[in-house]
Amino acid sequence: MGDVFSNLALGFGAALTFQNVGLCFIGALVGTLIGVLPGLGPIATIAMLLPITFTLDPLGALIMLAGIYYGAQYGGSTTAILVNMPGETSSVVTTLDGHQMARQGRAGAALGIAALGSFFAGTVATFLVALAGPLLSQVAQNFGPAEYFALMVVGLVGATVLASGSVLKAVAMIMVGLLLGTVGSDLESGEQRLTFGIPQLADGINFTTLAIGLFGVAEILRNLEHTQDRGVLGAKITGLLPTWADIKQSFPPVLRGTAIGSVLGILPGNGAVLAPYASYTLEKKIAKEPQRFGRGAIEGVAGPESANNAGAQTSFIPLLTLGIPPNAVMALMVGAMTIQGIIPGPTVMVENPTLFWGMIASMWIGNALLVVINLPLIGIWVRLLRVPYRLLYPAILLFCCIGVFTVNNSFVDVLLVAFFGLAGYGLIKLGFEPAPLLLAFVLGPLMEENLRRAFLIARGDPSVFVTRPISAVLLLIALALLLIVLLPSVRRGREEVFQEED
């Protein structure tokens, strides 16, 4: 224990220099602004800023880049709440209740709870990384393809819970999402699937393109149609910060979200992507009035936001302890470290303790700075919503197009956003919800990849999924979840039959 504290002291000492705090602030600020811009994400930004880090010392460079990363996570939530536009995979769930809260005039409360919940989660996660980093990465090593597959199955079953309407329609959306996820190249044979000869689709449809089209553009189209339904403008802004009642209501979800996010973030295969979905599912299932979800329930913002921030912090663990980046942003960090002459790997902790512990300390500092930056900004964001919609939506559309273009420097992506926007509008008119589609789109390829890999390694033996303990447990959870989801429908169906018979 004492060891950890002396290490943390070393870390804070290194991270609390004027220069490093300044770099952290710049990173967090840039990250937040980037996150708010739909499309332009942390990957493109960090790639663009990599050359600047040549001139900085290694710790300062990493601190700044990390600041951009979690700044972007938070900024993505801001647009999700304000204009129903998820900037990142992690903010999709926030749109469900966060945007509804904004429509009811409670944007300030939503933004505030997101900030505070994220800060709490970040603090806890930082301690976890400091205390148990190496240990947790050992645990994560037990996760093989079979376990990942089972985990994704749990996630997919839970996707039905994301929809507040008909379960059948949610399942339909999941199927479409799985189908869209297959577009691209087959991993083993390299064959192109559903790409129609367009080379830009050879690596699949971009998540950002799909999310911005289905959520953001479709929302704009819907608002343009129902001019009287633009609650974002009309509703009275009831206070800029969450009330004490809000905070009390949010505390348990924040705790649960932190736990979920911390656990899932450790998994090197980008397990953190599931965290907000899992948290939302949990909150909806244990809530006393689940019908509030999807209509502005603050738990639906507090839980997922804490989960995704905890996941973002703990996803540094595989990077720092094993040198293996769990996602594309971490891969960039590896690049930045390599250019600075630090080869990430198991030896970094021993050979470069100042760097290791300094990074961890700056993670907490970054979280604190994010609260400092974002709470005052809430007032500005909320006031931005009062701009007449006819001026607001062209600006949003413009930023979307620019943002999406920068992901791959590809015009095809912008066209796809338009296509998905129209498709999303059609879905809304027909009463379908896009959130399960997006989750299935993300999980589908991961599931397929891990399923095939598990079979390859087990030489075609399907029993591997039940003979490996973790996988078996997860599949049981998936089965239980499926029953919980289906049972009310079955019971309701039977009640209806009985009523009709009466």
Next chain:
Amino acid sequence: MRYKSFAFAALATVMAWSGASAQNFPTKPITMVVPFAAGGPTDTVARLIAQNMSQTLGQQVIVENVGGAGGTIGAARVAGAEADGHTVLLHHIGQATSATLYRNLKYKPAEDFAPVGLITDVPMTIVAKKDFPAKDLKELVAYVKKNPDKVTLANAGVGAASHLCGMLMMQALGVQLTTVPYKGTGPAMNDLVGGQVDLMCDQTTNTTSQIKGGAIKAYAVTTPTRVKSLPDLPTTKEAGLTGVEVAVWHGLYAPKGTPQPVVDKLSKALQTALKDQTVITRFAELGTEPVAQERATPKVLGDFVKAEIARWQPVITQAGVYAD
């Protein structure tokens, strides 16, 4: 009369202009297209070179990542770019193998580029999970030959260096192992460290830190001579495995038709970068070193690409796995 002198003056200006443009190169920032994701080993090499070349050429060399389809999307972009030297491509062995792997390429790797020079040859290493039952390469060969059904070989996807090396290994050993593809070396290394897969053949840039940290076992390097950063590892030839020699060579290219003076200027800047001490040190940490100065020239790279295309064509055709 006046028209004649006017015409001469105009002609002289035009001729001077086209010559001058080569002399004035570069007149604006140069884009170095890296056809892979940022942060990876190719990207790292590119950024190190680009930074130094910026100083020599007097204009910023900006790295732009245009990833996807095994590097062919980025390469296609440069093949179709304006041939004035302000757009260049940094690609690795994939430039030669894509000629065979991709049967519907919209460009020709050997003809649609003006080669500038070779950069580095990154060695590859044969590595295995920590508790693989073999002490050295001889035991590994024996074990694999006896139990081809039990051994899994990881790679980073069709066309990746690890895939190519794996192909060579299997052909040299005469066995067909179960290949397990991943989306990139990060996930592949993760499963190797976790013991989910048995073997992999990958670049030193990815394996050195894991080998030094003891997370995986290493058996050999695939270069003709031993690697400085891993002096205890024998070469495949030393350890008795012939035919498994491959290095991930990196080259710099300009679009076809770029004026020769411009290409020469780029080549000289590249050679200067390869002599720089920072570049040499960073390369060494990655387990590689810059090529000899005379290999960082257009003719050597041009001939080398043709030779490599010819070398890999039978290997890939025999394996029968293509990327499209």
